[in-house]
Amino acid sequence: MKTWQKLLIGGASLALASSILVACGSKESKSSSADPKTIKLWVPTGAKKSYENIVKKFEKDSNYKVKVIESEDPKAQEKIKKDPSTAADVFSLPHDQLGQLVEAGVIQEIPEKYTNEIAKNETEQASAGAKYKGKTYAFPFGIESQVLYYNKSKLSAEDVTSYETITSKAAFGAKLKQVNAYATAPLFLSVGDKIFGENGEDVDGTNWGNEAGVSVLKWIASQKTNKGFVNLDDNNVMSKFGDGAVAAFESGPWDYEAAQKAIGKENLAVTVYPTINIDGKVVQQKAFLGVKLYAVNQAPSKGNTKRIAASYKLASYLTSAESQENQFKDKGRNIIPSNKTVQNSAAVQNNELAQAVIKMGSSSDYTMVMPKLSQMTTFWNESAAILSDTYNGKIKESNYLAKLKQFDKDLAAAK
The missing domain is CATH 3.40.190.10 (Periplasmic binding protein-like II)
Incomplete structure (x- = not known):
């Protein structure tokens, strides 16, 4: 020493x-x-x-x-x-x-x-x-925190309070073919599941292996046939936003200038995450803080x-x-x-922008302070794989629960 x-x-x-x-x-x-x-x-x-x-x-x-x-x-x-x-x-x-x-x-x-x-x-x-x-x-x-960016020439402030309204009136873009777990994994928080417990410091506290977790995977899989959903990748977010292929997407403050440039400052608006309907229940979509x-x-x-x-x-x-x-x-x-x-x-x-981030970070209603445990390395890799494989059809619906239960065990055993 x-x-x-x-x-x-x-x-x-x-x-x-x-x-x-x-x-x-x-x-x-x-x-x-x-x-x-x-x-x-x-x-x-x-x-x-x-x-x-x-x-x-x-x-x-x-x-x-x-x-x-x-x-x-x-x-x-x-x-x-x-x-x-x-x-x-x-x-x-x-x-x-x-x-x-x-x-x-x-x-x-x-x-x-x-x-x-x-x-x-x-x-x-x-x-x-x-x-x-x-x-x-x-x-x-x-x-x-991530927030919702949208083109206010295509969507109103009322429209963007609901994911279902966004995708019925225009198009929402996200990366689901190759998932970024930072952006997508908090969907499990939205349905009441935990990531390393209530405060993010309990190694045994992840509980995705339940019916609520299964409902999230079903929702992920369903986006492949959602006409209002557009799959994006790291290289085309702004081009798709700029050419109108998507009217809304979620990202952080780091993309603010690029979003302004893509559609013009006069057309850009920023707000908190919308509500989302998962398994018939309207819940507030959450993000990591x-x-x-x-x-x-x-x-x-x-x-x-x-x-x-x-x-x-x-x-x-x-x-x-x-x-x-x-x-x-x-x-x-x-x-x-x-x-x-x-x-x-x-x-x-x-x-x-500041007001949207501040509201997202104002309470656990919108965000969870990202866990600080070393086991997050395992979390990022395994959760991204499950979410991507679900969207890409590599996991059968009958296997969703087993996959999530194994995920919970893997995190608890990680060092």
Whole structure:
């Protein structure tokens, strides 16, 4: 076990570290890095410039320098775990990586001061995304959910409240021949089934092997003969939207500009997911909610508690109301704030995309905070295969229940 791991596990729980941070550490300077007054920061790709002002403010207030490096969020876990001691002190990550980083001992519970601030200032769903097994390990700065994009020259606001109305008056597009489980698997949530239990942290808590789960697979299979449904793939979503082959599809904020370009800003509208009729029951279609986070990696500080404290302070600055407002207003970023005050600002209130995402992320009626368990790797692969094979007719209806029961067992046994 490396020295820094012994430190974190043996004596530097955050409860202890936070009480030490205010003390003078003459001995700690000997074990600190070659440049203890410089904090390495990994920000999302394309975000470096948008953080310039807040980083300068932190440097002035803290007397620490910050080395800002753009890094791909989805690879945060992989890069940090490879060698924590040479990785960033502070880094951005999608919340679903949190559990594995905590289990690996890479990140620790944050000081109580910041936990209280997050609970007070951030939305309930965003705060949940920063927690693992009841403890807060990171700082939220944005939320992300799929929403419904539609062409308002073809469909009215009333039409898009119902999937059945959309597909009777125009065409809805989605990827079912080759399923993206992130987009499609939450259909099981819509009928009351669970993914890793109520809070997404129970390994034995997936229960798709029931009649409700079977009804979802029947619905998936039925879309192949639905005249109002158009199967899409990764390469033709915008072209089909642009040429009118589909009038509505579901995606996240990352597709907003492309959707505007496809049909014209004047024709694009964005709203929450529609209701959907599955097995004769009208239910609210649900999605996964993603939470954007900043976390602190103590390893590069090599026991220097002042630098660790400064790293937490930097994470707090990066996720403050001021910073979140800036990230939202920055063109091309489309980061929907998780801070309640910023969500209530005029700029956010008057933004159609933001309002749709915020409503989707407002409660479990519309979304589930994506689980953080390492077993999600198995979940993505196996659920996508079942859903795709169902649409493509590779699974007989008589085998639906058995397939789903085996899926539940596979997840419970996954590591």
